[in-house]
Amino acid sequence: MHFSFLSLLRNAFSAHRDWPEQWRSPEPKPAYDVVIVGGGGHGLAAAYYLAAEFGIRDVAVVEKGWIGGGNTGRNTTIVRSNYLLEESEALYDHALKLWENLSQVLNYNVMFSPRGVMMLAHTTHDVQSFKRHYHANRLAGIDTEWLTPEEARDWCPGLNIAKDIRYPIVGATLQKRGGVARHDAVAWGYARAASALGVDIIQNCEVTGVRRGADGAVIGLDTSGGTIAAKKVGVSVAGHSSQVMDMAGVRLPIESFPLQALVSEPLKPIVSCVVMSNTIHAYISQSDKGDLVIGAGTDQYVSYSQTGGMQITAHTLDAICELFPVLRRARMMRNWGGIVDTTADRSPILGTTPVPGLYVNCGWGTGGFKATPGAGHLLAATIARGEPHPIAAPFSLDRFARGRLIDEAAAAAVAH
Template identity: 45%
Template sequence: MSRNGQRTPRYSAWSLVRHGLGAGGEWGRAFRHHTPRQAYDVVIIGGGVHGLATAHYLAENHGITNIAVLEKSYIGSGGSGRNTAILRSNYLTPEGVRFYDRSVKLYEHLAADLNFNVMFSQRGHMTLAHNDSSLRTMHWRAEVNKLQGVDSSVIDPGEIKKLVPYMDVSASTRYPILGALYHPPGGIIRHDAVVWGYARSADAHGVHIHQKTEVVGIDVTSNRVTGVRTADGRRISAPVVVNCTAGWSTLISDMVGVDMPVQTFPLQAAVTEPVKPFLDTVVVSGTLHTYVSQTDRGELVFGASVDPFASYSTRGSLDFVEGLAGHVLELMPALSKMRLLRQWAGLCDMTPDYSPIMGLTPVEGFFVDVGWGTYGFKAGPVSGEAMAACIAHGKPPEIIAAFGLDRFEEGRLVGEKGAAAVGH
């Protein structure tokens, strides 16, 4: 039973064993199929972690349940299923640190809140410094983090070697490691579990989740949203429409005449064959534009910065693999014999200051939760919680007040490039 009295499925340990052995019958559906209603109180465009979390917290915290989540593909098919599932809160600005720290705290209790194992492993997050400039930035970030109550500190090469024995910390390398920003609360999570956990909970509250339902238009009358139109010819009335898309955020906002200072870039990643666990910490190098972590299955997950050109392509490239392999081997030469299994790409909406755009817009009833760059999955819970409060009360809560669209016109940028350019 969830906190508002809605029933969610629960399984005993014995019933899980029986299902695993094929003797427990059919598993119950995580969420139901509904015929779309003609009207909802809130329509959320985008069935990723942000859209589903917003629906969950609207129902859980504010009692608003007449909600439709519209996803043009299947839930989690966009950025929520194409990221590398790294969580952290060691950002650069006070606004960013407070915001992402709240998200980490929500993630820490998410499995219990949703009654769904999201497999959050707080194994620590390490950002390497290869030159004096990078080391100064790490000290800067550490002090900002500490002032906000976040556990971060700069460690030396000896401490790095203890945490990651396979790391080459010698002075003879091409990119010597001078130190690192170490953030113990950081870690990795199962992104598909987070998506399904929020979907399951939202459905239990009465939210309608509509997959394969593409929005092709948003109706506006007298500068106020009145509903949406879908590719199958439906018109769904709603006084509130929320843009929770990634990759397509500007296209959705254009439907109501709201311009977004966003460019879309592919972000590539790759995964190796599984091996015995040896890498407990997430390792990031901004200088080498790479990061690596190991999953609970033993695979190494690699990534880099966004591609240098705007595109909607989600295909991997040979150039990315070659560059990535070379940089990873600079850090850990012992990985040279490992085989790469697959690669993929996701779409990242980058803003000029590397911070998101959240809250109200000039069109009444049209809300946005977009511009997440390479760091949107980290912010799923806090974004859903904050956007739900913004919709319910008609004004942004303090935790997202700095991320409003009007900051670009007024010159109140929240510059996160120093902590989010590689951003993992």
């Protein structure tokens, strides 16, 4: 089933009732070459790239709930690569380059919209640190611009650049290649493309144990759908990484926190780009449907509640109202939380583990969505070759013991 103008036209005549299901839902086979645990964007992307690029098609994705139902469906869909450190710049720009033609590659419209990501500076310290980022990005060949407050307002009309507010805007950086994408479509697009290449996507199947052989290597998984043998297992489960890896006897340097977001009622187009403010803790963009998509902060304690404190969202809305006074009367429609797995250095963990045959992709914290294609691709490459991909190598699990932390100050503000 290929999406094209002709296929859309043909189905329009039958009122779009005859579209086939987009991916198969098979019963799990007794054994696979590779099993990916976690059917979010990252896990589905890994399965797709294993089949499409590395020729490993005997692959299953097992998902506890439904695909894209965890953090993939809960984030604020921001895509950017203007990170500070060389390792992160390589990682996130790898992902951004894959985003740019993802819809064509998958033949599925992921609605990637590079409308620009603007990060606001409010203090002298912000200006100094953002200029450091700006120059680091230029040296790395990542597009970035420095804007005066007037230029920022011209790029995003409605922004309040008054000098007499609590945190006046004194400058901004802009990455024009950054933007947003449609989060559900990313999961569905990867699932559809992977399924077409022979990957089995098994939903409502919870992993309850990791089986290891006499030599300690992974030999399979116990799941709510029975035992599945596997030569290699990739774990990509975000908030519950500690629990799944604990089944294999691996402890992780991770703590899981609730992170909240909210959306307003649909409005006419008003916020033309993504606006982020680390200092006053707010991000905002507008979906194609018209909802304002607003990202709030994390709670301060470990929790798996998928909800968070109301004071966190109230704090963010205060900041949004100061940045965009025109939005003060907008009503919020929904508010939700996701559980983010954060590391001490706010950089992800991607690579091999002490258990042979077990690979992990976790620790993306508050900023995993933007990395979806890149994380999937690097996890697939690492699983296929049995050794870390060069871009992923610095993000190894053993960096904590070696003291080679990647202290990423440009990670989402909510992570600090």
